[in-house]
Amino acid sequence: MTRKFLTLVALSLMCLTPLYAQNPVDTTDPDDLPVPEPGQDLPRERRAQAGFKFLSVSPDARAAAMGDAYSALRVGASAMFYNPASMAYATRKFQLSAGQVQWIADVTYNMGSVALNTDWGVFGLSMISVDYGDFERTIRADNEKGFLDVGTYSPSAWAIGLGYARAITDRFSVGGNIRIAKQSFGNVPVGLEGAEPVNKSFGERSTIVDFGVLYWTGYKSLALALNTRNFSQENKYSEESFELPLTFRMGLAMDLIDFTDMDKDAHSVILSVDTERPRDFSEQVKIGVDYTLMKTLSLRAGYVTPTDEQGISLGVGFGRDLGSLDLRVDYAYTDFGVFDNVNRLTLQAGF
Numbered sequence: 120m121t122r123k124f125l126t127l128v129a130l131s132l133m134c135l136t137p138l139y140a141q142n143p144v145d146t147t148d149p150d151d152l153p154v155p156e157p158g159q160d161l162p163r164e165r166r167a168q169a170g171f172k173f174l175s176v177s178p179d180a181r182a183a184a185m186g187d188a189y190s191a192l193r194v195g196a197s198a199m200f201y202n203p204a205s206m207a208y209a210t211r212k213f214q215l216s217a218g219q220v221q222w223i224a225d226v227t228y229n230m231g232s233v234a235l236n237t238d239w240g241v242f243g244l245s246m247i248s249v250d251y252g253d254f255e256r257t258i259r260a261d262n263e264k265g266f267l268d269v270g271t272y273s274p275s276a277w278a279i280g281l282g283y284a285r286a287i288t289d290r291f292s293v294g295g296n297i298r299i300a301k302q303s304f305g306n307v308p309v310g311l312e313g314a315e316p317v318n319k320s321f322g323e324r325s326t327i328v329d330f331g332v333l334y335w336t337g338y339k340s341l342a343l344a345l346n347t348r349n350f351s352q353e354n355k356y357s358e359e360s361f362e363l364p365l366t367f368r369m370g371l372a373m374d375l376i377d378f379t380d381m382d383k384d385a386h387s388v389i390l391s392v393d394t395e396r397p398r399d400f401s402e403q404v405k406i407g408v409d410y411t412l413m414k415t416l417s418l419r420a421g422y423v424t425p426t427d428e429q430g431i432s433l434g435v436g437f438g439r440d441l442g443s444l445d446l447r448v449d450y451a452y453t454d455f456g457v458f459d460n461v462n463r464l465t466l467q468a469g470f
Contacts, residue, residue: 169399170361171302171325173249173276174349178220178230180465184434184451185407186421188391190370191333191344195469196234199245199282202331202346202370203294206243207284209236211445211469218449218465223458226251234282243282245296249275256307258316269316272305278327290337296329325363327351339377344370365398387411401425407432415439419451428456438467445469 179197182189190202195214198206213235220228232245253271260267277300284294303322331346351363370393376383393405407421417436423429431454438447451463 168361169364169397170323170354170356171276171300171349171363173228173247173302174278174300174327175364175366175397176220176222176228178218178228178247178463178465179216180218180434180449180451180463181409181417181419181436183220183453183461183463184419184421184432184436184449185391185409186405186423186432188370188372188393188405188407188421190331190346190368190393191342191372191391192389193333193342195467196232196243196245197465197467198234198284198294199232199243199280199296199329200230200247202333202344202368203243203282203284203296203329204292204331204333204344204346205284206234206241206282206294207286207292207333209234209241209469212236214467214469216465216467218463221462223455223461225459240283240285241294243280243284243296245280245282245298246278248277251275256316267316272307274302274304276300276302280327280329282329290335292333294331294333296327298327298329300325300327321356323354323356325351325354327363340372340374342372344368344372346370362398366395368393368395370394385413387414411436417449428458430454430456443470 177183177187178200182197182201190205193205193208195206195209195211196216213233215231215233217231220230222228227250228247229250230247232243234241234243251274253273256269256272257266258269259265278298280296280298282294282296284292286292301322301324303320306318306320328350329346329348331344333342333344335342346368348366348368349363350365353360353362355361370391372389372391374383375388375390376386387410389409391407395403395405397403403423403425405421405423407419409417409419411417415438419434419436421432432451434449434451436447436449438445445468447467449465453461455461
């Protein structure tokens with residue numbers, strides 16, 4: 120197993136090397152750009168050039184409270200939004216998760232996931248939808264205002280996925296998702312026919328693949344994870360092509376109580392660290408801490424660096440194991456500087 124794992128890590132690093140080995144150029148100031156030789160491609164950072172960005176928003180309250188440093192933790196149905204391999208160690212036959220994110224500018228995310236634990240592995244179903252609200256529709260016109268009000272339109276986005284994870288051994292698991300995602304701008308006016316607006320619907324659909332592995336090292340509770348999310352072909356809106364927010368992530372997690380003589384049934388202090396390479400942003404380090412008392416009350420904090428406006432994340436969770444039923448509610452708060460603060464609420468149940 121050790122040889123197989125080292126081979127897997129080597130292959131993952133080979134995939135990541137071309138991304139990190141480039142010498143990216145900051146294109147914010149054109150005067151600072153070097154002049155390429157004829158026929159020479161100039162490497163550039165693809166800042167803010169990915170589409171379907173709703174796929175990058177963290178929907179789970181516990182994960183968000185820990186700064187999204189979540190890939191190396193053994194979790195249940197919500198793992199499909201992070202590292203599907205960690206779903207393999209689900210402790211219940213059936214688990215469901217549902218939640219809502221109150222995002223910036225009154226945008227609302229709704230998510231749900233279910234996981235079924237069988238003798239052939241863990242099968243999962245995930246869903247996320249976005250409500251952007253209503254926007255005023257206008258179109259240019261030869262009048263005093265220069266435009267006509269033609270009602271409202273409602274953009275939307277959603278993604279539905281099937282997931283599968285399997286524990287190859289008690290230390291090593293693999294998992295993946297196949298998702299269908301769609302983003303639509305609704306019926307947008309593109310012209311006038313007499314006094315009536317001519318509407319056109321703009322939308323795009325994409326097939327997405329996620330893949331991850333999770334490995335318990337054997338040193339106390341230290342776990343290592345590797346995963347790739349939002350792998351898809353290039354898409355196109357009207358005349359402009361774009362790519363999805365592909366990310367590569369490596370994570371480590373460990374219960375710090377391992378270094379003490381404290382009772383692990385009474386206390387747990389999980390430290391989790393993820394490093395992420397997004398397609399359209401700088402490399403990020405995500406750090407999260409989760410303290411749980413008596414397997415009931417959890418206090419969490421997380422931080423991501425570098426970011427533009429996102430600050431510290433805080434969260435609280437409460438859960439009870441009632442024998443045949445396991446219930447948990449989690450809340451997370453994230454400071455976004457000059458923007459609105461983001462609140463998340465997640466409910467989980469296991470049977």
